[in-house]
Each structure stands twice: as C-alpha cells, then as structure tokens.
Amino acid sequence: MSDSHLTFCLLSSILALILIFTFIKRKKPTLNLPPGQMGWPFLGETIGYLKPYPAITIGHFMEKHIARYGTIYKSNLFGEPAIVSADAGFNRFILQNEGKLFEISYPKSVRGILGKWSMLVLVGDMHREMRNISLNFLSHARLRTHLLKDVEKHTLLVLNSWKDNCTFSAIAEAKKFTFNFIAKHMLSLDPGNHETEQLKREYVTFMKGVISAPLNLPGTAYRKALKSRSNILKFIEEKMEGRSKRNQEGKGSLEGEEDLLDWAMMHSNLSTEQILDLILSLLFAGHETSSIAIALAIYFLPGCPRAMQQLREEHVEIDRSKKQTGEVELTWDDYKRMEFTHCVVNETLRLGNVVRYLHRKAIKDVRYKGYDIPCGWKVLPVLAAVHLDPALFDQPQQFNPWRWQGKNKSGSWQNTSNNFMAFGGGIRLCAGSELSKLEMALFIHHLILNYHWELVGTDQPLAYPFVDFPKGLSIKAEALSKYHNSSLETT
Ligand code: HEM
Numbered sequence: 001m002s003d004s005h006l007t008f009c010l011l012s013s014i015l016a017l018i019l020i021f022t023f024i025k026r027k028k029p030t031l032n033l034p035p036g037q038m039g040w041p042f043l044g045e046t047i048g049y050l051k052p053y054p055a056i057t058i059g060h061f062m063e064k065h066i067a068r069y070g071t072i073y074k075s076n077l078f079g080e081p082a083i084v085s086a087d088a089g090f091n092r093f094i095l096q097n098e099g100k101l102f103e104i105s106y107p108k109s110v111r112g113i114l115g116k117w118s119m120l121v122l123v124g125d126m127h128r129e130m131r132n133i134s135l136n137f138l139s140h141a142r143l144r145t146h147l148l149k150d151v152e153k154h155t156l157l158v159l160n161s162w163k164d165n166c167t168f169s170a171i172a173e174a175k176k177f178t179f180n181f182i183a184k185h186m187l188s189l190d191p192g193n194h195e196t197e198q199l200k201r202e203y204v205t206f207m208k209g210v211i212s213a214p215l216n217l218p219g220t221a222y223r224k225a226l227k228s229r230s231n232i233l234k235f236i237e238e239k240m241e242g243r244s245k246r247n248q249e250g251k252g253s254l255e256g257e258e259d260l261l262d263w264a265m266m267h268s269n270l271s272t273e274q275i276l277d278l279i280l281s282l283l284f285a286g287h288e289t290s291s292i293a294i295a296l297a298i299y300f301l302p303g304c305p306r307a308m309q310q311l312r313e314e315h316v317e318i319d320r321s322k323k324q325t326g327e328v329e330l331t332w333d334d335y336k337r338m339e340f341t342h343c344v345v346n347e348t349l350r351l352g353n354v355v356r357y358l359h360r361k362a363i364k365d366v367r368y369k370g371y372d373i374p375c376g377w378k379v380l381p382v383l384a385a386v387h388l389d390p391a392l393f394d395q396p397q398q399f400n401p402w403r404w405q406g407k408n409k410s411g412s413w414q415n416t417s418n419n420f421m422a423f424g425g426g427i428r429l430c431a432g433s434e435l436s437k438l439e440m441a442l443f444i445h446h447l448i449l450n451y452h453w454e455l456v457g458t459d460q461p462l463a464y465p466f467v468d469f470p471k472g473l474s475i476k477a478e479a480l481s482k483y484h485n486s487s488l489e490t491t
Contacts, residue, residue, distance in 0.1 A: 015051070026034075029403060031371055031372040033371065033374075034072045034073050034083060035073055036065070036069050037074075037313065040074040042079060043076075044078075044080075045076060046076075046079070049290060049364065049470045052464045053463055054349050054462060055296075055352055055463045055467045056352070058382075058384060058385050058388050062084075062200070062385055066385070071385070072221075074128040077380065078107050080378045083371075088389070088392060088419045090368060090369075093368060095424060095428070098426045098428055099123065101385055102239070102360045102361065103361055103374050104121070104358075104359065104428065104442050105124060105359050105360055105361035109213075111212060112210055112395075113206070114277070114280065114284065115277035115281070117130070117276075117277035118281035119134065119278065119431075130274075131431060133268055133433075134282060135276075136263075137185075137430055138432055144391075148464050149329060150487060151181060151435075151442050154181040154191070155439075155445075159174055159446050159450060159451070161199070164477075168472065168474070168475065169454075170299075171468075172344050172472060174294040174295045174298070175288075175290040176191075177291070177439075178286070178290045179287045179438065181379070182260075183283070185260060186260045186282060187239055187260075187279070199238055203228070203232070205228040205347060206227060206229055207222050207284075207288060209221050209223075209225015211466050212225070232280060232283075233280065235397075236413045240276075241260060247266070270274070285466050286432050288466075289436065291439070292352070293349060293352065294440055294443050295461075296351075296352035296467070297344065297348045297443075298462060298473065300351065300352070302455055310340050311341060312448050313449050314339070315338075315341075315444075315445050331471040335442070340401065340405075342436070342441065344401045344444065345421075345444075347404060351399055353384035353387055353388075355383065355422070356382065356383060357382040358383070359464075361376060361377065362375050362376065362377050375448070383424075384463070386421065387421075392419045393419070447478070450481060451478065452477070453476065453477040454476055455475055456476050
C-alpha cells in the first residue's frame with residue numbers, strides 16, 4: 001500500500017470516528033440541570049448545608065445559594081448529587097408525586113437507627129399498611145374520645161409539678177409531657193415509673209445518635225445509639241411476650257382500651273420485628289417534634305404581649321363558661337372554640353419550622369419548569385424556606401398569629417394556606433398532625449391560665465438542622481393562682 005493510500009485510509013477513519021461521536025453526542029440530549037455547584041469531592045457542600053443557624057432564618061448557606069442560583073439549585077449533599085428546592089410550587093409537586101416520580105430516601109445512618117420497618121423508611125404497600133395502623137390509632141374519633149382527655153391529664157401532671165418562681169428548662173418539661181403521653185398510649189407506661197424513666201433515658205441516647213455523624217466506632221454517639229436501639233427493642237419485646245401470655249390466659253385489654261402494642265398484636269398481620277420498628281419510630285416521631293413545638297410557643301409568646309393578652313382572654317372565657325356549667329374537663333367543643341390559639345399554633349410552626357426539610361429521591365427522570373432532575377438524584381424540599389419567604393408571608397420573621405385570622409374567599413377560616421407545609425404533604429402527610437396541634441393547644445390553655453412566665457438568660461432556637469435550644473430554654477414561672485382561682489385546682 002502506498003503512503004498516500006495509507007494517509008487517505010487513516011484520515012477517512014478519523015473522519016468516520018468524528019462523525020460517529022458527533023452523532024452519538026447529538027442523540028443524547030444534554031441535561032438542563034438547575035444551576036449550582038457540586039462542592040468538594042464526596043463531601044460536596046454538606047458541611048456548609050448542616051452548619052447551625054438561628055431557626056427563624058433560612059441560614060447563611062440557603063440565603064447565599066438562593067441569591068446566586070434561585071429557589072431551585074443543584075448541589076452535592078450527604079454524599080450524593082442533589083436538587084434543593086426552596087420553591088413552594090416545586091415542593092408541593094414533589095410531595096404530591098410521592099411513589100410516582102419521587103420517593104422518601106433518608107440517609108443510610110437514619111435507616112440504620114430507625115430500622116428497616118420504620119414508617120419513615122418504608123415505601124409502597126408496606127408503608128400503606130403501617131400508615132393505616134398509625135392513622136387508625138390517631139384517628140379523629142380516638143382524638144375526641146380517648147386522647148383529648150389524656151393530653152389534658154398529662155399536661156396537668158407536668159404543670160402541677162412546677163414550683164412557683166423557680167427557674168427551669170422549658171424544653172425538659174415539654175419533653176416530659178410529650179414522652180409520658182406517647183409512652184402511655186403506645187405501651188401503657190405510667191409516668192414516673194422506674195421502667196418509663198429507664199426507657200426515657202435510653203431514648204435520649206438514641207436521639208443523639210439519630211442526629212449524629214454515622215460513625216460506628218467505639219465511644220461515638222452513633223454506636224451508643226445503636227446500643228440504645230437494641231435495649232429499647234428488647235424492652236418492647238419483653239412487653240410483647242407478657243401481652244401474648246396475658247392474651248392466652250384470656251386477660252387481654254378491652255376493645256377500645258388497647259394501647260398501640262395491643263392493637264398491633266391483635267388486629268394486624270405484622271411480624272414481631274415490624275411491630276418493634278413501628279412502636280420505636282412512632283415514639284420517635286411523636287415525641288421530639290411536639291415537645292420542640294411547645295417550647296417554641298413558650299419562647300415566642302413573651303416577645304408578643306398582644307398575642308399573650310388575646311390568648312389569655314380566649315382561655316379565661318372558655319374557663320369561665322365551663323365553671324358556669326360545672327364542667328371540669330376540657331371537651332372537643334372547648335378545643336374548637338380556641339380559635340386564636342389555633343392561629344398561635346400555626347404561627348409557631350411556620351416561624352419555628354420544627355421539620356425544616358425532607359429527604360426524597362427522583363425515581364424517574366423528571367422535568368420541572370424546564371429543569372431536568374435525573375433519576376436517582378437526591379431531592380430536598382426545604383419547607384422552612386417557603387415559610388420564611390417574604391413573597392409568600394408578609395414580614396416572615398415576625399411572630400404574627402393574626403396572619404392566620406379572617407375568612408378566605410370561599411368563606412372558610414383562613415387558618416391554613418397552600419404554602420404552609422409544617423406537616424409535609426401528599427400520601428406521607430404527618431400521621432400525628434392533629435394530635436400535635438391538640439397537645440399544643442391544651443398545653444397552652446393550662447399554661448396561660450395558670451402561669452406568667454419569662455425567659456431567663458439568652459437562648460434562641462437553632463437549626464442543627466433539627467431545631468433545639470442550646471441552653472435548654474430557661475424560664476421562670478410565677479403561679480397566677482395567687483391572684484385568681486386556678487384551673488389547675490379544679491381539674
Ligand atoms: C409539631 C409536631 C410535628 C411536626 C412538625 C411533624 C412533622 C412531620 C413531617 C413534616 C412529616 C413528613 C415526613 C416526610 O414526608 O418525610 C411527618 C411524618 C410523620 N409524623 Fe409527624 N410531626 C409532628 C408530630 C407528630 C406526632 C405527635 C406523631 C405521632 C404520634 C407523628 C407521627 C408521624 C408519622 C408516623 C409520620 C410518617 C408518615 C408517613 O410516612 O406516612 N408526628 N411529621
């Protein structure tokens with residue numbers, strides 16, 4: 001073969017290769033990912049994203065990213081490529097398309113601690129089954145007939161123990177209330193009992209692990225939490241064995257009087273392992289969140305004397321009319337009359353943002369408003385960013401319960417908004433949302449009727465991103481019974 005022939009063959013092969021590559025490249029459309037940066041290899045931008053900041057703000061990281069890239073941006077978080085959304089419409093779209101385009105996807109560390117049967121991890125039919133059990137247990141009917149009475153009882157138990165003019169941690173008291181209540185309804189544990197206190201201690205260690213770095217090494221919070229998890233499960237399993245024996249002897253609880261453990265054992269087809277994870281995750285979901293929400297109300301209210309005054313008037317009026325009819329315990333109708341309190345509850349949740357963002361992943365390639373979200377990418381709808389968006393909520397950093405008052409165009413009370421997603425949305429809407437609102441309202445009722453309180457020292461809620469008060473929220477409470485008849489005495 002001559003040199004010129006060889007050169008010709010070489011050139012035509014190169015040309016053919018270029019044409020093939022160009023064709024392949026043309027065939028595969030380039031993705032229009034949202035703007036953003038991926039940060040460092042593996043770590044991405046996780047450290048900046050998780051840096052603590054005041055809970056009534058969206059934090060420096062979000063502010064900077066939204067200013068630079070807009071409300072939907074790409075990043076690399078928790079070791080995965082991610083799309084972060086501070087966009088109300090996109091957040092709703094994500095939650096409404098659960099199971100179709102997106103799916104819950106918490107980091108492995110959380111899954112390791114909560115268990116593979118936890119409702120916060122499950123998808124599909126198994127999620128539906130677990131959710132139905134929880135919803136049945138937390139149903140509207142049960143709230144009215146069983147839970148309301150007990151929420152009031154446990155509120156009074158805590159408030160009655162407060163010593164006049166003493167300083168104490170409000171967050172510890174709120175946790176005592178929500179833990180005692182949920183432990184009673186899940187496992188029939190009585191407050192103050194040795195085993196209730198033991199379980200509470202294990203829970204504190206467990207919680208620290210849920211929110212710590214997932215380092216399974218001796219001495220780490222994560223390793224200790226895994227140990228606590230197995231202690232808690234052992235504790236619940238022993239209870240199950242006791243209940244099985246009792247049921248065989250025909251001494252089971254009466255229908256309607258069962259706790260969740262009884263109910264799950266008798267009316268579901270769940271295995272022991274599944275029941276254990278169900279109880280563990282409901283104890284977790286139902287106690288931390290509500291207690292932080294109550295602490296946030298205790299924190300916000302003294303900063304807004306007008307709200308405090310209007311709240312007191314509402315509850316004094318309810319108390320007065322109850323005394324007139326000789327009724328002692330609060331009823332569902334009393335709860336419904338707490339209209340301004342409902343506004344305070346909403347405003348506390350909007351401004352405090354107990355659950356700031358959710359973990360999802362795209363299970364299909366998704367296109368939204370011209371952006372491509374590739375299948376498998378993490379998707380984080382940031383609920384807090386919507387609640388604190390000045391375009392959606394006027395002066396969003398102000399505690400203003402009146403924003404929830406008034407009637408909307410269709411004539412119903414405007415105590416909700418499309419953009420208010422404190423309890424998530426779609427098929428995973430918080431199963432305990434009604435219970436937690438009831439807990440907050442009843443706690444506020446007895447608190448405001450019986451105590452004047454002030455904040456002691458400087459403390460503020462921080463987002464770690466879970467919300468907490470670094471100094472435990474110290475308050476000093478003065479009993480109002482010195483000045484008028486206390487409702488604590490009558491109930
Ligand atoms: C102020 C208090 C509370 C807040 C702000 C809150 C918030 C939330 C949010 C945002 C979700 C959605 C999670 C997701 O989609 O990834 C959720 C789910 C859930 N919450 Fe709550 N929650 C509260 C209280 C409670 C209580 C008291 C209980 C139970 C006793 C509870 C039980 C649950 C359960 C079981 C789920 C999972 C629902 C599912 O996946 O189908 N929560 N909560």
